[in-house]
Amino acid sequence: MKYLSQFCIILAFTLVGEALQRLLPLPIPASVWGLALLFIALCLGIVKPEQVKDASAFLISIMPVMFVSPAVGIVENWDLISSRLLPIFLLLAASTCLTFGISGRVTQWLMQKGGRHD
Amino acid sequence: MTELLSIGILPVALTLMAFLAGQKLQQKLKSPLLNPILVAVVLVLGFLFLTGMSVSSYKAGMNTISWLLTPATVCLAVPMYEQFRILKKNLPMILAGVAAGAVSCLIMVAVFGILVGFEPVLTVSLLPKSITTAIGVALSEMTGGMTGVTTAAIVFTGIFASIMGPAFCRLFRLTDKVAQGVAFGTAGHVIGTSKANELGALTGAVSSLSLVVAGLLTAVLLPLMVNLI
Known part of the structure; x- marks a missing residue:
């Protein structure tokens, strides 16, 4: 359950990021909005590091795998x-x-x- | 054969196995050239070539993994918060160095692209070359770049920075551990940071912070730059 609630908090910030990207006329990706907001929430103590720590460490550790697919796409631009x-x-x-x-x-x-x- | 190739989880399973093989290979031979992403790309392309599976159906099958990239990038806030606290005293110097590096990197790529006469789409694809793939790919997509080229440029840049970093430290007489960390993180993102971690815990922590700050700063500045190309 620990991972589920942590992942939920992360998804909430992601969703707000996606909404901001769509609503604001600024060319800033959803992930950057989400990152900035989660950072501010951590600084202000709204979110405690323990509430997101494990799930975020897991997601960050598997991130390189997510780059294989876009890199394979280079053959389309060859x-x-x-x-x-x-x-x-x-x-x-x-x-x-x-x-x-x-x-x-x-x-x-x-x-x-x-x-x-x- | 076509029936087997249409198995839904095949692209994901293939990618995970290829990536793990790359990771094993790097652990064994300890060469930065054997970057697991690079090895996985070569293995996946080999598989597609041998079986005749199309790149587009491979990428479609990877969608389940790709959507995790945005939440994973959001998670970078957590280590950034922790490093901010540890590195509080040196923060202004770190942020100034990262800003100088990130801004000059964008200008260099844009000016070089215009001088050499690259198609704008190519220059735009190369602009995020020094920042973490997570933000770089999102920026490339958003500004109409080619994400394949962007990813390749980012991985190449990281490997180059990690191999040449120690030599660059001597060339630019970077003796300060914090300055070295800033250089590795700003120029070589995550891949450079793994080299910085080998040089010491402080260098590694500064590098991890620098790569996120460089990514954020580039995300704000790059779209303005694209208008000039």
Whole structure:
């Protein structure tokens, strides 16, 4: 029963997220609305971590399996990308390297400047 | 044969077995290249090719699993809440680093796509490349991208960040554990985070928080970016 009630709370936030995506004129996915609302509810103490913890740990752990099906769909777009594999590779490699460097450097610079550290 | 291929749970059973096989393989050989999603995709495609089952009927059979993705993504709020409490002291530095990385990533992909002359649909599909697949696929779908390309780009990016991460840390002289965690999570989402966890518990926790924050921030900014492409 523990999992059932936890899953129910998660589904409730998902439903509100789906409703917000449909009702508000903002291009934000239902999952992001639900995530933000559940986070706020946890911060405000409306939902206690114990009320959702186990079911959410389970759902998060099986999440990678859910990506197999969209990834298989790449064969449907193969015609468009097959001739551009090299530039796509360069784009992904270069932007990943720079994103890594920029995000890390900014944090490190602020940590040294602020002198706050764990 | 066609009768057997129409068994309702076949795609789900096939996917689970392929994924578990990939996970076993990775545990045994410990190579980040053997990402379980990657291995599962290759095995599933091999199965479809050998049996003649169509991609569309495979995907239709996977619908039962796919609808779980939205509630599973909502669940990311729970670890995010826990990390927020643990990392309270370093929060401003973490959030600033993630924001700088996520914004520059979007700009780089958009500018590169325009310079190289990619079709807009291709650039849009590549924009969510550094964020977690859960939010990336939803964004790609919403902005008219090709979810297959998006997923492949996200998985590739994660594997690349996890293999090259230690070298990037030396290249950019990232010695601070918190800064390293921000870099792994912002550039390499969940797959990068698994590498960050190997480097230490603090690095891993910062990385897990960074990947969710980067995903949320990108979800807000990406649709604005799409209008410019």
